[in-house]
Amino acid sequence: MSAHIKELTKGIFRENPTFIIMLGMCPTLAVTTQVINALSMGAGVLFVLFFSNVMISLLKNVIPDCVRIPCYVVIIASFVTVVEMIFHAFVPSVYNALGVYLPLIVVNCIILGRAEAFANKNSVLDSALDAIGMGTGFTLALTLIALIREASGNGTVTLLGIGDWNGVINIPIFSKWPVKVMSLAAGALLLMGYLKAFFIWKSSVSVKKEVKP
Amino acid sequence: MKKYIKVVLVLTSICAVAAVLLALVNSVTAPIISLHEEEAAMKALEEVSCGMEIGDRTDMTESETVNHYYKLHIAGGVTGGYILDLSGKGYGGALALVACYDPNGKLLAAKIVSENETPGVGKKATLSGYMDKFIGKGTQFPIPTAKRMLTDEEAIAVSGATMTFTGVSKALAAGSELVKSLGGK
Numbered sequence: 001m002s003a004h005i006k007e008l009t010k011g012i013f014r015e016n017p018t019f020i021i022m023l024g025m026c027p028t029l030a031v032t033t034q035v036i037n038a039l040s041m042g043a044g045v046l047f048v049l050f051f052s053n054v055m056i057s058l059l060k061n062v063i064p065d066c067v068r069i070p071c072y073v074v075i076i077a078s079f080v081t082v083v084e085m086i087f088h089a090f091v092p093s094v095y096n097a098l099g100v101y102l103p104l105i106v107v108n109c110i111i112l113g114r115a116e117a118f119a120n121k122n123s124v125l126d127s128a129l130d131a132i133g134m135g136t137g138f139t140l141a142l143t144l145i146a147l148i149r150e151a152s153g154n155g156t157v158t159l160l161g162i163g164d165w166n167g168v169i170n171i172p173i174f175s176k177w178p179v180k181v182m183s184l185a186a187g188a189l190l191l192m193g194y195l196k197a198f199f200i201w202k203s204s205v206s207v208k209k210e211v212k213p
Numbered sequence: 214m215k216k217y218i219k220v221v222l223v224l225t226s227i228c229a230v231a232a233v234l235l236a237l238v239n240s241v242t243a244p245i246i247s248l249h250e251e252e253a254a255m256k257a258l259e260e261v262s263c264g265m266e267i268g269d270r271t272d273m274t275e276s277e278t279v280n281h282y283y284k285l286h287i288a289g290g291v292t293g294g295y296i297l298d299l300s301g302k303g304y305g306g307a308l309a310l311v312a313c314y315d316p317n318g319k320l321l322a323a324k325i326v327s328e329n330e331t332p333g334v335g336k337k338a339t340l341s342g343y344m345d346k347f348i349g350k351g352t353q354f355p356i357p358t359a360k361r362m363l364t365d366e367e368a369i370a371v372s373g374a375t376m377t378f379t380g381v382s383k384a385l386a387a388g389s390e391l392v393k394s395l396g397g398k
Contacts, residue, residue, distance in 0.1 A: 059227075064220050071227055078231035082238050089242035092249050 007126050011133030018141035019199040023109040027101045028142060029188040034158045036167065038146035040094040042139025044087070044102065048079045049111050050131040056119040057127035063120075072115045073106070080105045091160070110138060148191055153182030254311075254326065258283065258296055261313040261322040265293045278387040285313070292316055295392050301384035303338075304376040305329035310384055318393040319352045320385060328377075335377035337370075346370075347382065351389035358382040 017023045024045070031037040055075050056063075063071045084102050087095040095102065105111065114134055119127040151157055155175030161167035181187040258267055268284035280298040287293035294315045301308035305328065312323035323344045330336045337343060346367045350356045359382075360368045360375065371378040 063223060063227075064216070067220050067224055071224065074224075074227050074231055078234055081235055085235075085238050085242040085246075089245040089249070092246075 004125065004129055007129040008133045011130065011135070011137035012140065013137070014203075015134075016137045016141060016199065017110045017134055018138055018145075019196055020203070021110075021113075022196075023113055024138060025192075027104065027108065028145065029185065029192065031098060031101050032142055032146040032149055032188060033153075033183055034097070034150050035143060035146045036094060036158045036160055037097050038142035039139065039159075040087070040091065041098060041101065041105075042135070042142050044080075044083045044098075044105055045108060045110065045138055046132070046135030047083055048076060048105055048108075049114060049135045050128060051079045052076045052111055053114055053119040053127040053131035054124055056115045057122060057124045060120045068120065069116075072112060076111055076115070077106045094160075110134060145188070145191060145195065149182045149187060152179045153184075153187055154178055257311050257324055257326045261296060261311050261324050263294070263313055263321050267296065273391075276387075276391065278384050279391050282391070294321060295395065297388040297391065299384040299388050301380035302376075303328060303330050303380040304335045304374070305331065308377070308380045308384065310381065312385055312388050314351065314389060314392040316392070316395075317352050318389040320347050320350055320356060320389060323347060323381075323385060325381070330374070330377050335374040337374060338377050338381055343370075347385050351386075351392075356382060356386040356389055358386050 011017060013020075015021060018025075018028055027041055027045075031041045052072070052075050056072060059071070059075075080103060083105065084095070087098070087102060114130060118130050122130070147157065151171045152174050155171050155173075155178045157169040157171065159167040159169070179187075182191065262285060265285035265287055268286050270281050270283050272281045273279045278299055278301070280300060282298065283296045284292055285294040285296060294313055296311055296313050299310040299312055301310060307327075307329070308325060309327040310323060310325050313321040315321055325339050328336070328339065330338060346363060347356055355362070357363050357367075358379070360371065360378070363371070
């Protein structure tokens with residue numbers, strides 16, 4: 001049981017795909033201008049990662065080794081197209097905002113990486129838990145970056161509008177004096193560097209604690 | 214030989230299952246997507262109709278730039294203008310515009326409804342104010358289709374996005390010519 005929990009939680013902090021393994025950097029830097037875009041991209045990746053990991057784990061003994069990568073790409077691309085059609089139909093504003101980064105989930109290193117490194121060697125349950133953990137870790141990382149960037153760079157936090165509410169929350173000080181660089185690409189790289197440094201420091205502290213008798 | 218047959222069978226089966234899954238999802242989402250697109254097109258027409266009543270649609274099969282047009286009616290059923298659905302070619306490929314003209318071919322309003330231009334460069338054409346350089350032109354003054362026909366300030370504003378400017382301006386100019394040929398009919 002504890003091994004299953006370990007598979008589920010490792011992606012959130014210990015092996016976080018964004019801050020520790022440093023995968024999926026292009027969408028991370030590109031879509032984190034608004035919190036809603038980060039949450040939607042995270043949800044899309046989580047959906048694709050879960051179903052592709054489960055399918056690849058199920059078919060691992062059927063797929064010949066010499067054509068495993070084309071098979072993985074077909075499976076992943078199919079689920080990405082499903083996500084694309086669902087977003088286009090039900091959340092068109094998010095579909096337009098994510099633009100080219102939505103179909104590019106096909107080549108997201110996290111998904112192909114987990115298929116190759118985990119799903120084709122492990123059971124369906126472990127692969128599903130790995131996908132949920134990694135997808136959640138990616139979503140949380142994107143949301144954290146987007147929250148800091150949007151709040152400080154634009155003075156707002158944009159969520160999904162419901163009914164008459166447009167989904168925009170104004171942040172008192174930053175809405176008057178926004179730190180503009182944070183909403184630009186340079187701000188994304190700066191913030192990513194600081195967060196990476198924080199995660200390295202936090203990991204090293206945890207390792208030291210484990211080493212001490 | 215057996216190995217190759219297995220490879221072909223596995224790949225074909227995966228592709229077939231994927232195609233069935235996509236067809237099922239498409240059958241659910243396609244009508245909703247099409248409804249959204251129709252609503253967006255209607256909204257764009259209303260935005261450029263200048264408060265006039267939108268009349269019947271006429272399809273244009275022989276024109277490459279003008280896809281179809283709607284007659285606009287003012288009080289008493291008199292033709293007050295036309296809304297044209299136009300196609301242009303920008304830096305990122307096809308541009309779709311809707312533009313409103315008076316019966317003499319003067320541009321009253323225009324809006325880009327779909328594009329794939331570069332963010333921060335060609336995409337500026339979607340911002341409010343971009344169409345100001347074209348509005349009111351088409352009769353006494355021609356619609357500017359080259360940078361030399363713009364004021365210095367306007368030329369600086371489109372600098373770096375010449376292909377987008379050319380695509381938009383040529384479509385609007387072609388629309389004006391078509392409206393003139395209709396002669397208020």
